[in-house]
Amino acid sequence: xxxxxxxxxxxxxxxxxxxxxxxxxxxxxxxxxxxxxxxxxxxxxxxxxxxxxxxxxxxxxxxxxxxxxxxxxxxxxxxxxxxxxxxxxxxxxxxxxxxxxxxxxxxxxxxxxxxxxxxxxxxxxxxxxxxxxxxxxxxxxxxxxxxxxxxxxxxxxxxxxxxxxxxxxxxxxxxxxxxxxxxxxxxxxxxxxxxxxxxxxxxxxxxxxxxxxxxxxxxxxxxxxxxxxxxxxxxxxxxxxxxxxxxxxxxxxxxxxxxxxxxxxxxxxxxxxxxxxxxxxxxxxxxxxxxxxxxxxxxxxxxxxxxxxxxxxxxxxxxxxxxxxxxxxxxxxxxxxxxxxxxxxxxxxxxxxxxxxxxxxxxxxxxxxxxxxxxxxxxxxxxxxxxxxxxxxxxxxxxxxxxxxxxxxxxxxxxxxxxxxxxxxxxxxxxxxxxxxxxxxxxxxxxxxxxxxxxxxxxxxxxxxxxxxxxxxxxxxxxxxxxxxxxxxxxxxxxxxxxxxxxxxxxxxxxxxxxxxxxxxxxxxxxxxxxxxxxxxxxxxxxxxxxxxxxxxxxxxxxxxxxxxxxxxxxxxxxxxxxxxxxxxxxxxxx
Numbered sequence: 001x002x003x004x005x006x007x008x009x010x011x012x013x014x015x016x017x018x019x020x021x022x023x024x025x026x027x028x029x030x031x032x033x034x035x036x037x038x039x040x041x042x043x044x045x046x047x048x049x050x051x052x053x054x055x056x057x058x059x060x061x062x063x064x065x066x067x068x069x070x071x072x073x074x075x076x077x078x079x080x081x082x083x084x085x086x087x088x089x090x091x092x093x094x095x096x097x098x099x100x101x102x103x104x105x106x107x108x109x110x111x112x113x114x115x116x117x118x119x120x121x122x123x124x125x126x127x128x129x130x131x132x133x134x135x136x137x138x139x140x141x142x143x144x145x146x147x148x149x150x151x152x153x154x155x156x157x158x159x160x161x162x163x164x165x166x167x168x169x170x171x172x173x174x175x176x177x178x179x180x181x182x183x184x185x186x187x188x189x190x191x192x193x194x195x196x197x198x199x200x201x202x203x204x205x206x207x208x209x210x211x212x213x214x215x216x217x218x219x220x221x222x223x224x225x226x227x228x229x230x231x232x233x234x235x236x237x238x239x240x241x242x243x244x245x246x247x248x249x250x251x252x253x254x255x256x257x258x259x260x261x262x263x264x265x266x267x268x269x270x271x272x273x274x275x276x277x278x279x280x281x282x283x284x285x286x287x288x289x290x291x292x293x294x295x296x297x298x299x300x301x302x303x304x305x306x307x308x309x310x311x312x313x314x315x316x317x318x319x320x321x322x323x324x325x326x327x328x329x330x331x332x333x334x335x336x337x338x339x340x341x342x343x344x345x346x347x348x349x350x351x352x353x354x355x356x357x358x359x360x361x362x363x364x365x366x367x368x369x370x371x372x373x374x375x376x377x378x379x380x381x382x383x384x385x386x387x388x389x390x391x392x393x394x395x396x397x398x399x400x401x402x403x404x405x406x407x408x409x410x411x412x413x414x415x416x417x418x419x420x421x422x423x424x425x426x427x428x429x430x431x432x433x434x435x436x437x438x439x440x441x442x443x444x445x446x447x448x449x450x451x452x453x454x455x456x457x458x459x460x461x462x463x464x465x466x467x468x469x470x471x472x473x474x475x476x477x478x479x480x481x482x483x484x485x486x487x488x489x490x491x492x493x494x495x496x497x498x499x500x501x502x503x504x505x506x507x508x509x510x511x512x513x514x515x516x517x518x519x520x521x522x523x524x525x526x527x528x529x530x531x532x533x534x535x536x537x538x539x540x541x542x543x544x545x546x547x548x549x550x551x552x553x554x555x556x557x558x559x560x561x562x563x564x565x566x567x568x569x570x571x572x573x574x575x576x577x578x579x580x581x582x583x584x585x586x587x588x589x590x591x
Contacts (some may be wrong), residue, residue, distance in 0.1 A: 039452075136149070208345035225292070478558065492563060
């Protein structure tokens with residue numbers, strides 16, 4: 001039956017009647033709801049007030065008001081690292097954006113999925129040096145996976161769909177969506193949030209090349225001195241179980257980088273510790289002396305392999321699995337590149353091992369393990385407890401690990417000596433429990449990371465291991481902890497120095513301690529109390545365990561533990577800049 005013009009007109013009228021007219025800010029909120037966003041960390045300002053008004057009118061997304069925009073991005077980042085979900089932050093234009101830059105760059109360096117919504121001056125004012133204007137797209141371009149400037153409210157829903165898709169797929173990363181004020185208040189027809197998105201120019205590979213995976217299998221099974229080197233990509237790709245299955249099937253030694261700790265259990269004998277600048281003797285020697293190296297979700301960065309020329313001295317075959325083709329052969333030439341999602345590639349590799357009757361050379365593998373055990377006997381992480389009147393920072397971390405290793409615990413850190421001691425002495429057995437800034441090395445992330453995790457994991461214990469230098473960079477967030485009831489435990493290893501700077505000055509600059517001593521520190525106990533929290537001062541080794549026990553009992557309070565630690569303690573082992581991976585300093589006697 002033929003449809004009449006009147007019927008067509010009637011149907012069109014009915015459709016138009018069901019199409020809502022919404023402000024851009026309301027479309028933004030609907031997009032966030034459709035993406036399942038539970039928390040947004042942010043700070044209001046003139047350019048985003050319509051967005052804040054739209055948030056006020058809904059009750060499914062909780063906004064967390066931080067005290068500085070940098071902390072907003074860090075908190076969303078910590079949430080994303082711990083959960084695997086996309087973290088979301090919201091800041092205003094101009095200084096709101098520039099304050100957020102460090103957080104965005106931190107997430108970019110570590111490939112963390114995030115969407116950062118930024119306010120912008122009205123479209124007609126862009127480029128006219130309007131109040132609180134900055135070129136957000138231009139400023140953030142080098143430190144994001146992608147960014148958008150939305151000039152039409154009708155494009156907002158699809159732009160948000162693209163932003164979340166880009167942030168979470170392929171090699172994850174932060175995406176900035178810059179929204180001019182007039183776009184946020186203009187009303188346009190809204191026909192619903194897109195169910196799917198197709199981007200012709202963006203199609204990240206997922207499945208690895210079958211032929212390359214088979215080549216890798218043959219090389220792995222023929223190895224005499226095999227080694228499995230894994231990075232943060234294993235955690236980001238949720239491939240922890242596949243990695244554990246592979247390592248256990250083959251019986252090969254394995255190492256996790258700073259960003260990959262917890263991908264394989266640190267308590268397992270096959271784990272050799274962390275590699276690199278402050279890695280273990282056994283991890284670094286195995287990296288240098290293996291004949292086949294399987295690298296999974298790692299990027300051979302300068303802190304891991306040291307001097308590339310020294311690393312290349314030894315003849316070895318390298319298999320490199322990574323989702324990002326630009327990471328392969330970037331610093332080290334590899335023999336078998338495999339571009340693909342690490343979970344899918346490892347799954348296929350495991351299936352091929354199960355199908356073949358070929359097994360590793362048991363005799364050669366036993367001899368290789370004997371060599372490794374010889375290196376392990378050096379016990380390179382052993383330290384001298386010294387006087388009972390002095391607290392060794394390693395002892396604080398080790399005590400915390402012994403007390404919490406069987407609990408549901410997350411550990412964040414800032415950056416410096418305390419970060420390395422946390423990585424060395426807290427033995428992570430599970431993924432996404434160690435949250436720190438690796439690539440950018442950003443001080444001040446510890447408390448915001450912990451806040452973000454505590455909101456996501458309210459029943460878990462969350463500890464922030466920090467230093468008296470780092471912690472002051474975002475210490476104002478103690479106020480946020482109180483307002484939003486995120487009872488974290490802050491362990492400050494207070495040595496009165498910018499410790500890692502001091503260590504380098506001692507070793508490389510003949511003890512010229514230029515501006516690395518903290519001369520006017522606050523009373524952290526009173527400061528914590530002023531923010532409404534509990535503060536504890538710990539000055540003797542015998543009081544470390546009782547203080548930690550007391551802090552853990554105060555489940556509903558944020559506790560700041562000020563541990564007065566040995567100011568002369570250095571992080572060992574250590575590979576100096578420009579040196580080879582096996583040219584390690586193992587203690588003060590090597591200086």
